[in-house]
Amino acid sequence: MSANLHQHGPSCPGCVAPDLAFAAHDHANCTTDVLAHADALAAVRNVRLTPVRRRVLEILLEQHRAMGAYDVLERLARDGFGNQPPVAYRALEFLVENGLVHRVQRLNAYVACMHPGEAHAPAFLICGTCSAVAEAPAEAARAALDVSAGNVGFAVDRLSIEAMGTCPVCQAKGAP
Amino acid sequence: MSANLHQHGPSCPGCVAPDLAFAAHDHANCTTDVLAHADALAAVRNVRLTPVRRRVLEILLEQHRAMGAYDVLERLARDGFGNQPPVAYRALEFLVENGLVHRVQRLNAYVACMHPGEAHAPAFLICGTCSAVAEAPAEAARAALDVSAGNVGFAVDRLSIEAMGTCPVCQAKGAP
DNA sequence: ATATCTTATGTTATACTATTACGTGTCAAG
């Protein structure tokens, strides 16, 4: 399916796959893979990936871009689900708790995780020009911060790292 | 002034001085120092640290704890300043732009910077138990992230690192 | 099978966070 084998960046700047960010890949496959992984995870953990929850994940996977809760809600409403805020917030909360979606604090928005199940400390690279959001490995940064925190006796539980900046595509455009 | 020479942690868990976090110091001095530094910075940069702006900084310095814009606004109103949101938001925006205050994304809140003028990549340690917010050095984490970002061609402009966890005081209380 | 318990969803209302727009005041430069 060549329509889904696209160049990420100009045509799909929001792709968040870390090893694939700003590179070409088969989008249909990556979406399918994540959904399959989500189903498997739900079974293993004995939690329910209900229609609303699954649909929210699909919606976020469609665009590979951070979406606000109300944008998600609008999509849900169109699909016949409830159109009140809690419907979206509850589904998003479930997905975040189960590591299927990440919340981008800086944008008050949500993005599908491309590595469900893999333990990872996510760092987000947010392009200020095209609003693309990429997920990058942050193990090293996490380790460095654990040292800083340890020096003052602070025990880190969850860590969020978010970088504003410019993606390679927009850098190329900006300085031609 | 011994009333201000207090033990940070139990009695003032929100103190954010990085080298002083969770340790004793003269609070009056640290507040005065920061304000003096702010005045000097404003003069050098030829910007105006007006009454509202200075008052907002003072308010944030009082508690050494992240405060929401509306909490700040309430305090301003009591002091005879305008009581509409833009009054607080504009002052906070100015202070953030000038590096005198940091915004904590995770809390939608603001905290006074204890190192105005010093170039620093702030990382915040947020205690989930007592809501204390400490500022920790993050140069190493920043360097590590620059590598990750560089690998995908992303140029980092601003970086925010926020850790949820438990401060030493609450760790001691929690496991006695 | 049915009662029961638990979990999820639908819905209403409301709280919290933030910005736009516009009028007024203030201060320094010309």
Next chain:
DNA sequence: CTTGACACGTAATAGTATAACATAAGATAT
């Protein structure tokens, strides 16, 4: 003393998130 830039006051509104309660759907144990 006028002008122009900047700051402040105020009203209105936009955007984000949650509390509370009722209904429905699934699981479990008789």
